[in-house]
Amino acid sequence: MIQTVPTTPFNDQKPGTSGLRKKVRIFQQPHYAANFVQSVFDCLTDFEGQTLVLGGDGRYLNREVIQIVLEMAAANGFGRVLVGQGGILSTPAASHLIRASGAFGGLVLSASHNPGGPDEDFGIKYNVGNGGPAPEKVTDAIHARTLTIEQYRIVEAGDVDIDTLGTSRLGDMTVEVVDPVADYADLMETLFDFPAIRRMISNGFTLSFDSMSAVTGPYAVEIFERRLGAPKGTVRNATPLPDFGHHHPDPNLVHAKELYDRMMAQDAPDFGAASDGDGDRNLIIGRHCYVTPSDSLAVLAANAHLAPGYASGLKGIARSMPTSCAADRVAEKLGIPLYETPTGWKFFGNLLDAGMATICGEESAGTGSDHVREKDGIWAVLLWLNILAARGQGVAAIMADHWASYGRNYYARHDYEAIATDRADALMAALRDNLPRLPGSVNSGGTIRSADDFAYTDPTDQSVSRNQGVRVMFQDGSRIVFRLSGTGTEGATLRVYIERYVDQGGDLGMDTGEALAPLIAAAQEVADIVGFTGMDRPSVIT
Structure with missing residues (x-):
């Protein structure tokens, strides 16, 4: 049975560059999450019977808000919701699922690299049909609606089982619980030379990936350990936890210090990497060699042709304005355009959709390409591994060669x-x-x-x-x-x-x-x- 619930506006629901982020206690206020979700739905048109993608990074409150969204999606007329098993879906995997399924859009429940737990952060972001974050005209409309909302629609029902793969009904809507990892891992195999990376690992190349008790654990275990043959335990902190194991899941030198210390040790692995809460950021460290995100973007762009998915070359490179100009020199040498955009991945979406750019990056540890419409932490790690396998050099040698060529x-x-x-x-x-x-x-x-x-x-x-x-x-x-x-x-x-x-x-x-x-x-x-x-x-x- 559909209920129409009277409500009053909250004056603090303006989405930022990556959706609405607040403390958990704010989202736990009566009607708070429902108000925002209804405001999103009220700003959409022609979605009757369409598909919505839903999932998050597993942080505290993730499962509860998923149930609210399912009940509201059914009440508002969506025909089907694809939800990641256990409520888990990394941001890049959500983008891929939206695109691959022809979904109308998706709701990603995450506060990205911010801490999780009952006293920490939560977030909701709407992604449009191209798989990317909603553009400013949509988020502005959502904010305007949050200031005038008077009611929301919700189905009165018990919780949906989101832990068992398969389909069920919620009112007139189908709920399909999907494997959050498999399709994404299959996509990665189409872009990179997995056999070459497997050979490199089987020949003694060592790596360490820290999932920071966040969403990429299941993805990293499947890809690095199962498909690429890295030893069990290569992926650290592989189980997503509601509080990220008390980690601050931001892959930088402060919060990923354990990985940094491991990579600077005498017996360091050849390659180290980490990802963040929702899987869209990355940290790259070679043995005794930290790589800044800006340098990483430049190196990936300069060497992308070594990966099968980019062998035909790049159409252009885009970077956020605060990101260093290192990528500009690569674009100049390759004879392709360089686009300088504001911060926020949504600004890259139009360039990618128009075929004007292939690889994009931000200094805040985010890089990605036209395979999805979000930044993608595991994608960046795999491209680095592909480059290392193709060039037969370590990270430090590749960086030295890059600086010698470009400054x-x-x-x-x-x-x-x-x-x-x-x-x-x-x-x-x-x-x-x-x-x-x-x-x-x-x-x-x-x-x-x-x-x-x-x-x-x-x-x-x-x-x-x-x-x-x-x-x-x-x-x-x-x-x-x-x-x-x-x-x-x-x-x-x-x-x-x-x-x-x-x-x-x-x-x-x-x-x-x-x-x-x-x-x-x-x-x-x-x-x-x-x-x-x-x-x-x-x-x-x-």
Whole structure:
């Protein structure tokens, strides 16, 4: 029986770059999750009888919200929901399932790399029919609807069994519980030279993959251990847990320190990698050699032709604006376009759909290609393994060759977390007010050539996105970028991206901190971070 439940709006349901993310206790408020889901459905048209994909990263509250979504999807007229067994579905696997099944769209329940647990974070993101995150015009409409919603529709029923593969009925709707791993793993086999990677592993190549007790565990075990023949135990923390085993499932050098220490040890494996809460980010570390996400994007683009799925070459490369310019030099050498977009994977979707780009990446550990419409952590690891197998070199040697060919972009991101929102907004407002006075001024980083507030015009539909981050460019090609992140759940996070380019004839072996020290000082001089935030050092450096 369908119920129409009266409700009142919540004023804090504006989706960020990756959906709505809040603390679990916020989502546990009566009607909170249902309000947002109904607002999504209210902004969609012509989905009667269509298919919806549903799953998440297994974090706390995942199973409960899946039941709410199933009951509401049935009440609102969907004909079928495909749900990952146990509620598990990585973000890239969800994107693939939406595309492969011809689904109308999908709901991904995740807060990505944010912590999980009863006192931590939860999130809901709507993906459209191309498998990618909803574009801004859709998320803006959803937000507007959350402010006026007066009721939601839900079927009165008991919980659906989401642990047993097969189909069942919920009202007039079919619920199909599917294997979350198999189709995705099959897709990976079409893109990469699995026999060559298997041979490399059988010949003694060693690797370690940390799933961080998050969603990629089942995917990594199936692909790396079962299909590629890596020894059992190659995948660490392989069981998805509601609290991620008290891990912070962000694959960076702070939260994946155990992997970093393993890779820097005397007896380190040849290759190390990690993924995040929902499986769309990656960390790459060779033996005694950390690879920045920006460098990883550049190396993958430069060598993608070694993988069967990309043997015909790339149509273009896209990177988010804060990502280092290392990929730009690869695009120039390959003679293909380079697109600089705002942060947020949804901005890559139009380029991929139009066939204008093949590989995309963000400095925040996300890379992917046109095989899905999300970033994809395991995909990036497999492409690295394919390149290592094809070239017969280690990670450090490949990085040295790359820098010798293209020069090196020394790069770091400084995050100042949980800042009072008004202070963060005041810092950015002061920066923007000062933009006209910055060109020609001199500070510890050198002479500023130009400064602007990045705006993007989408080349496929001419839509414009403004206020995407303040860029300060120096005469020697160095950059500092200031931007407020949209992925946190409390307060604001100021991200400061610091980049220095050294050409092939310069010193390519400097310590990153030493290379960037003048620009780090310049960032304080330009933005008065200490004065506005009260923080004299970043919360996290990556």
